[in-house]
Amino acid sequence: MESGGEPMDTDDEDGGGGGGLRALWGGGPAPVQLRRLSEALRGLRWMPLAEASVSAMLQAHLRLSLRERCAGRFESCVMERQLDWIDASVLPWVSAALESGADQWRARDLLTAASAPLKQWRARLRFFFMQSLAGMRIAELFDILVDFPDSTPALDDLHACLHHTHQHADIVQGLGEALEKRLLKPGAETHQILEVYIGMIRALRRLDPSGLTLDAVSERVRAYLKLRPDTVKQIVTTLTDPDSSDLLEPVGGGAAAEVVQEAAADGDMAPDPDESRGDEAAMLKWEPEPVTADGASSGGAAARRAPDVLAILVQIYGSKATFVNEFRKMLSEKLLASASHDTEKEVRNLELLKKRFGDAALSACEVMLTDVAESRRISRSIQQHFGGVSGGGEGATLIDATVVSRLCWPSLPTDTFTLPAGVKKEMARFEKQFAHIKAPRKLVWKPSLGTVTLDVTFPDGSVGDVQCKPLQATILLRFGAQQRWALADLASELGIATDVVRKNLSIWLNRGFISEVRDAGGGAVFEAATSLGAGDESRHDAGEDEDGDAVASLAEEQRIAEMKVYEQYVIGMLTNLESLPVQRIHNMLKMFVPASGGDRGYDCSEQELQRFLMHMVEEAKLEHSAGQYRIAGRH
């Protein structure tokens, strides 16, 4: 621009007509002022110079009106309506401002008989509008993902815009930043992150069926989730949760189905020309993935096209072995906790998983389910054939048992305690009958596992069907036989440590069945309640929760206890080599502790080793800094 005069003119027009402008766009006649101005500009042949300013002003107003009308509203498609509005209201104004014969601006059908410059203006405005809309939606994308599938119309808008504007790279960057700022924080629960991630997978699939955008964005989420210790567990929980079992279905609900079809059409069949051109452009624009990321997940492209969410979730770990292993633990917990032997859902889940991972990877899980079915058969036949013999007399409880093929299950805790005499007798009977059916196999009981249902009767009422663990049941049975127990006596009676007794007493303390009193010596003494206190449900709930936590942490403690054997190896290694990262310790352990004969050797995952090492750090045996472990106190 060689002179400042023209922009000033148009600025005046903008400023002066700011209020009138909207009235104008509403379709009123062009004000005299505007007409006179444009005539003057044309007379001076300054119109080309003014155009830039007109364009800037229009863009500012378009952006403003877009923000006013559409920001934060994801439930309806706005693009078509807004484009129509541009044609109907903005374009006539442009025509009035810039073209001669402005009188006709309303009468003429602009779209059919538009002049070439006006057509250009239209294309320019449309493009600018789509760019702004896409920019706004990209900035809001995180909220859109959280609202998905309610926000589907907004996504469809964005999809349509991207078709023209190719702002995929902005999505990757903008969404990535939003994710780091709003989601990937220590304060967020793993399952929440997973939920958003799952929503994101579905939404981005809809947005970009090729999966490239998703792949680029999820890199950060994957890397973050990988660092969280409970991710696998949460995935499996989500998986086995009946509400979200559609993760496994290759074709989910309506929207998912479309996406899958679209993806399939994209990948394999003859794609429609528009779609494929868009894809090609996106691909050309795309930077190749880092080689390492692709190497870790075998066949990135294939996985990218994977039709369901589960495949992508499993990809977090790169290997299905870790995932399958965690699934096995989960399945084991589930099967052992339910006394009903009802495995219909698990069988279904397993069948679906098998389709994904292949039969071989899940053969152990298959054996587990067979074990449970077989146990049901055996328990039933024992009850039918031998159940009548001892009748329902005192202490003669009918036992049913899950008999497992040890090597196919995750390692089960073997801690023992003194079972009630009646139960012991029944177990011996069951064992004999089992040997009768399955000769010459023997049984090894796992006393701490299983479920017991109790009826507890007080003088003033009774509580039926109390479910608890065998050790808890055993403790309560002792109190049924004898009102008062000192903690130490109870522990020696049961043959376990006092803290274990206390841990398992808490469920009854919380329910008010047992209360704690202190004797003269200051030792802890517990007493059975004489009446059924005020039925305090809240305390009862608290007890259950605590129980769940205890189970979870027990599993972890147990794993750490199993890994204790490697402690000496680790200390030896670090004594000689000063400091090592976890990968090297992992590799060296694999080398030094190979599987031999019945010994499984070192078969932990790197994550497990890391957890174990952190446990050693907690015990102040090691120090951890900058990814290196060293022996504590040696520098």
Next chain:
Amino acid sequence: MQVTVKSWHAVASWTWTSEDDVCGICHMPLDGCAPGAPGPGDDSPVVWGRCSHYFHLMCINTWLHNKNTCPICRRKWEFARCAA
């Protein structure tokens, strides 16, 4: 307070002999699968010979195709009737 057990659902694992025994032929745990067997337990049974040595049925069968001796003590192989 009176406590009655309504049902007791226990958990156990089975074993042929003892938990750390391996098959003398395939060196896999006796309680696990013989090579090629579809699963442990009923699917890969364990048999005893008169000489009191024991192997996976599938393993000893393969051996017996060639020789009729116990692979460990070289005595003539005869199945024991019941080991229990």
